[in-house]
Amino acid sequence: MAKPAAMTLLVWTRLLRAADLAEQHCAAALRAAGLPPPDWYDVLLALERGGPQRPRALQTSLGTEQYALSRLLDRMVRAGLITRTPCPDDARGHTLDLTTEGRTMRSAMWPVYAEAIEAALGARVVEDDCAALARMLGPLAVPVSG
Amino acid sequence: MAKPAAMTLLVWTRLLRAADLAEQHCAAALRAAGLPPPDWYDVLLALERGGPQRPRALQTSLGTEQYALSRLLDRMVRAGLITRTPCPDDARGHTLDLTTEGRTMRSAMWPVYAEAIEAALGARVVEDDCAALARMLGPLAVPVSG
DNA sequence: GACTTACCGATGCATTTGCATGAAAAGGCT
DNA sequence: AGCCTTTTCATGCAAATGCATCGGTAAGTC
Numbered sequence: 178m179a180k181p182a183a184m185t186l187l188v189w190t191r192l193l194r195a196a197d198l199a200e201q202h203c204a205a206a207l208r209a210a211g212l213p214p215p216d217w218y219d220v221l222l223a224l225e226r227g228g229p230q231r232p233r234a235l236q237t238s239l240g241t242e243q244y245a246l247s248r249l250l251d252r253m254v255r256a257g258l259i260t261r262t263p264c265p266d267d268a269r270g271h272t273l274d275l276t277t278e279g280r281t282m283r284s285a286m287w288p289v290y291a292e293a294i295e296a297a298l299g300a301r302v303v304e305d306d307c308a309a310l311a312r313m314l315g316p317l318a319v320p321v322s323g
Numbered sequence: 324m325a326k327p328a329a330m331t332l333l334v335w336t337r338l339l340r341a342a343d344l345a346e347q348h349c350a351a352a353l354r355a356a357g358l359p360p361p362d363w364y365d366v367l368l369a370l371e372r373g374g375p376q377r378p379r380a381l382q383t384s385l386g387t388e389q390y391a392l393s394r395l396l397d398r399m400v401r402a403g404l405i406t407r408t409p410c411p412d413d414a415r416g417h418t419l420d421l422t423t424e425g426r427t428m429r430s431a432m433w434p435v436y437a438e439a440i441e442a443a444l445g446a447r448v449v450e451d452d453c454a455a456l457a458r459m460l461g462p463l464a465v466p467v468s469g
Numbered sequence: 470g471a472c473t474t475a476c477c478g479a480t481g482c483a484t485t486t487g488c489a490t491g492a493a494a495a496g497g498c499t
Numbered sequence: 500a501g502c503c504t505t506t507t508c509a510t511g512c513a514a515a516t517g518c519a520t521c522g523g524t525a526a527g528t529c
Contacts, residue, residue: 179438180438181437181445184457185441185453186440188448188453188456188457189444190464191460192341192342192460193342193345194463195342195464196338196339196342198386198465198466231507231508233506233507233508236507242486243507243508243509244486244510245486246508247510248485248486267507269494270506271508291327292325297467298338299325299327299328299331301462301463303459307330308330310456311330313448313452313455315337317341317444318340318341320344321443379477382477389479390478390480390518390519391515393478394515414524414525415478415523415524
């Protein structure tokens with residue numbers, strides 16, 4: 178019922194635009210380098226950090242839709258970056274794991290990704306603002322009714 | 324070449340997540356009300372605020388890809404919300420204008436959209452932080468090399 | 470004027486998304 | 500055990516997206 182304040186609307190537009198531009202910039206950088214898109218990186222990183230795990234876990238930690246993740250994993254398996262092996266204690270699911278190529282790919286992507294992030298964000302946020310920005314975005318980065 | 328600082332990476336993840344969640348929330352709200360998605364609203368608002376104008380102008384102000392806008396406009400014309408009329412002084416383009424239904428639609432969408440924005444953003448940003456957040460996001464909301 | 474370049478907007482085609490639904494297994498209850 | 504609910508993951512189908520490219524016009528140059 179409550180209408181957003183004018184300042185809230187400004188934050189709204191800038192937030193969406195900023196995120197869109199940043200994402201776009203990174204995607205373009207990776208693409209230009211002949212590498213897969215950012216979401217592939219997120220999966221690779223999650224698997225490297227968290228070890229072998231099931232799709233459901235990734236779904237939660239990455240915040241992607243179930244069907245989107247399912248098909249993303251399809252593509253990554255097809256590309257030989259990850260494997261799906263039957264889960265021993267739960268016949269419904271699989272365990273996902275990195276292949277050697279998967280690890281290699283993540284390593285190859287990181288420098289490009291990192292530089293794009295730095296250009297899109299790091300270089301444009303005043304150093305002193307960075308922590309404050311992270312703090313303010315914190316509550317916004319969790320699902321709305323939560 | 325410069326790698327992003329740890330705090331930059333935190334901002335990165337939170338920024339993307341926050342924007343994604345907020346957008347998602349609004350899209351869901353509009354959809355639940357049987358209304359068109361947010362990008363339709365953006366076009367309707369731009370036309371109402373800026374008067375009749377050409378696609379190129381919208382493309383710049385909304386920051387959408389040329390082909391995406393072209394097809395979005397297709398759909399909106401098909402839905403009877405806007406019209407494309409030949410542009411008198413430039414035979415390449417059209418002038419876009421709102422129909423009465425277009426105006427009506429924008430009015431119908433706003434309350435729903437506004438409430439969703441308030442829930443996703445307004446209610447979760449400390450009042451004192453709001454202006455600061457807008458200020459920090461400002462530079463990020465313009466194309467990277469600009 | 471003829472020619473080249475830049476610009477505006479649409480579109481073919483393959484890929485990806487979104488929504489709804491399905492299939493199969495796990496967990497809970499009596 | 501039998502039955503119902505929940506969880507996990509995949510998928511059919513229609514719609515949207517991304518990329519490249521094209522047709523057409525305007526604008527600049529000689």
